[in-house]
Amino acid sequence: MAGETFPNGTVNEAGHSRVVIVGAGFAGLAAARELGNTEIDVTVIDRRNHNLFQPLLYQVATAALSPADVSEPIRRTLGRYRNIKVMLAEVTGIDAAAKEVKLDYGSSVPYDRLVIATGSEYNYFGHEDWRAWAPGLKTIHEARLIRQRLLLAFEKAELSQDPEEKKALLTSVIIGGGPTGVEMAGAISELGRFMITRDFRKLEPDNMRVILIEAGPKILAAFPDNLVQYAMKVLEKEGVEVRTNLPVASVTKDEVIAGSERIRTGCIIWGAGVKASPAARWLGIEGKAGGRIPVEPDLSVTGLPDIFAIGDTALGLEDGKPLPALAQVAKQQGEYVGKALRLRLLEDKPSGPFRFHNRGNTAVIGRNTAIFDFGRWTLKGRFAWFLWALVHVYLLVNFEKRLLVSIQWIWRYLTRQRGARLIDENAASFVPSSTQRTET
Numbered sequence: 001m002a003g004e005t006f007p008n009g010t011v012n013e014a015g016h017s018r019v020v021i022v023g024a025g026f027a028g029l030a031a032a033r034e035l036g037n038t039e040i041d042v043t044v045i046d047r048r049n050h051n052l053f054q055p056l057l058y059q060v061a062t063a064a065l066s067p068a069d070v071s072e073p074i075r076r077t078l079g080r081y082r083n084i085k086v087m088l089a090e091v092t093g094i095d096a097a098a099k100e101v102k103l104d105y106g107s108s109v110p111y112d113r114l115v116i117a118t119g120s121e122y123n124y125f126g127h128e129d130w131r132a133w134a135p136g137l138k139t140i141h142e143a144r145l146i147r148q149r150l151l152l153a154f155e156k157a158e159l160s161q162d163p164e165e166k167k168a169l170l171t172s173v174i175i176g177g178g179p180t181g182v183e184m185a186g187a188i189s190e191l192g193r194f195m196i197t198r199d200f201r202k203l204e205p206d207n208m209r210v211i212l213i214e215a216g217p218k219i220l221a222a223f224p225d226n227l228v229q230y231a232m233k234v235l236e237k238e239g240v241e242v243r244t245n246l247p248v249a250s251v252t253k254d255e256v257i258a259g260s261e262r263i264r265t266g267c268i269i270w271g272a273g274v275k276a277s278p279a280a281r282w283l284g285i286e287g288k289a290g291g292r293i294p295v296e297p298d299l300s301v302t303g304l305p306d307i308f309a310i311g312d313t314a315l316g317l318e319d320g321k322p323l324p325a326l327a328q329v330a331k332q333q334g335e336y337v338g339k340a341l342r343l344r345l346l347e348d349k350p351s352g353p354f355r356f357h358n359r360g361n362t363a364v365i366g367r368n369t370a371i372f373d374f375g376r377w378t379l380k381g382r383f384a385w386f387l388w389a390l391v392h393v394y395l396l397v398n399f400e401k402r403l404l405v406s407i408q409w410i411w412r413y414l415t416r417q418r419g420a421r422l423i424d425e426n427a428a429s430f431v432p433s434s435t436q437r438t439e440t
């Protein structure tokens with residue numbers, strides 16, 4: 001095909017259209033796969049060398065899975081496609097006039113078509129200083145940090161001679177009652193009670209507290225009321241204290257102030273809202289609904305037909321309503337854009353508008369319990385958890401991961417064991433330091 005000019009758009013020296021994809025999450029990877037092994041020159045740029053399966057990250061934070069179980073090197077995933085190059089770099093800007101993506105180390109990458117799939121990040125609503133004490137759950141680093149703080153707090157509590165300090169260290173606070181907050185609360189409660197009963201000698205399960213704080217009137221706001229009521233009951237049974245209508249006023253190293261309550265704690269987790277990546281700023285356009293890039297029905301950026309935005313960073317509409325920031329939306333948008341680019345660049349054919357197919361909104365509540373909302377009907381309990389597990393195993397990036405995670409879940413289901421209860425050396429500074437460390 002060298003030297004041939006494709007019907008639509010400019011080409012590289014070999015005569016191939018150049019597509020650059022920024023971000024190799026659910027959306028970017030799905031787009032890249034659709035363009036794999038075609039006569040299109042594809043470059044995928046990501047600041048991480050791995051693709052991360054965020055829906056299972058809470059299991060890394062609560063020691064059920066290891067980081068490698070939920071991530072895979074991007075080069076490995078895309079290595080089989082001869083026309084795809086992978087670059088490890090942070091994108092810092094886009095020059096839409098020159099059709100170039102700017103990289104952190106001063107270089108730039110030219111494109112004919114650009115796909116922006118840079119996802120979202122946690123929103124601290126102007127309190128950036130809270131981030132240090134209340135990490136969100138978006139990266140492997142954060143999941144390991146939470147795991148570390150959680151496990152160390154229990155170790156410190158075991159050593160503490162002060163009953164009040166013991167109680168504080170055994171108290172975990174989760175801020176934000178969305179699916180991530182609820183999943184974390186249930187999993188921490190299960191992990192903590194299991195560890196105390198089985199492995200610690202000087203701790204009482206009754207002294208452990210898991211507090212889930214939500215500023216709004218209900219948790220799991222996107223779910224119907226019957227599922228929310230069910231989730232509340234399960235959480236209560238698991239020993240989780242749910243506080244709604246309680247905006248947080250202050251977060252420090254070992255204390256959360258919410259309403260009139262001052263809660264001393266050994267571990268704080270943030271799950272209170274996300275905002276889009278700064279990609280709208282790169283394009284000089286105004287982001288909407290948390291900084292998301294408004295897109296047309298074909299997912300091209302309004303006013304910039306050669307640039308597409310997909311996944312969490314895009315604001316797509318369906319029947320006038322914003323599509324949710326979910327993996328299934330991101331994946332479907334990636335597949336759609338990949339196919340649309342193939343049609344346009346190789347066959348000069350247009351594509352119809354993107355349509356989202358809702359496969360059900362889900363959240364895990366406690367040990368082997370989940371809820372599913374399919375729109376017209378709902379599902380809850382153990383069967384919902386099996387369905388959740390099936391779907392999540394299926395969505396994992398390759399067969400090896402599916403097998404590994406399935407085996408670990410079956411083992412954990414039968415034994416309740418958590419195989420990844422590891423604390424890094426030199427991590428003592430992550431927890432309140434009122435307890436003197438002694439050799440055990």
Ligand SMILES: Cc1cc2nc3c(=O)[nH]c(=O)nc-3n(C[C@H](O)[C@H](O)[C@H](O)COP(=O)(O)OP(=O)(O)OC[C@H]3O[C@@H](n4cnc5c(N)ncnc54)[C@H](O)[C@@H]3O)c2cc1C
Pocket residue numbers: 022023024025026027028045046047048050051052054055056057058089090091092117118119120137138179180277310311312313325326327328329330362
């Ligand atoms: C804890 C948690 C649990 C979740 N559970 C569910 C669930 O059960 N079901 C569900 O449907 N959804 C779930 N979600 C939401 C889902 O993970 C997101 O909707 C999905 O990841 C969005 O995909 P994306 O491709 O847009 O972004 P991401 O998957 O976040 O990928 C973005 C990629 O862009 C890269 N990137 C960002 N900025 C730059 C830059 N400047 N330069 C280079 N690279 C960059 C990042 O490194 C990343 O690889 C969950 C999210 C979290 C955090």
